[in-house]
Amino acid sequence: MNTEERRAAAARIEEAEAAREDLREALDAAGVKLPSLRLDVPSLVSPMSQPLIDLGRCNLATTRRLTAALRQRRAELVAKVRAANKQSTSRPV
Template identity: 45%
Template sequence: MQQLKEVETVTTELREALARAGVVLPSLRPDPVSIAHRYMPPLVELGRCSMEVARQLADALAERSRGERA
């Protein structure tokens, strides 16, 4: 149960961080298969996205990387 709460929390944190960067991943969610598995840790499903969203994500990461080097 603790891991379920953790994966939900980290999914929300990631969704909010991406939104601040102007990126929305519509399929972002806890992975139900891994949650149901007894021995596998829960995963976050990033899902599929359009090329536009992929570019936005790449740009946000590149901007972050440039900011860290400055």
């Protein structure tokens, strides 16, 4: 592996680490902890693939918290879209 390839690999790993930490923070804010959240090592060493984030395994309680957080966020987004649609249709053209 030459210097350019090493730099590219290091940049991919840094990006994956940042993405993993962003996800960890977002999950923490939603009350969800995935203890095995980590980088997938085999994907880091392959020059042809993109790094993967391994979400790992979680127990039923964590699964339920994650599901609830996703559903709550979806409900919030749907409500915003409906309000925006309602507002745009009530305006005179």
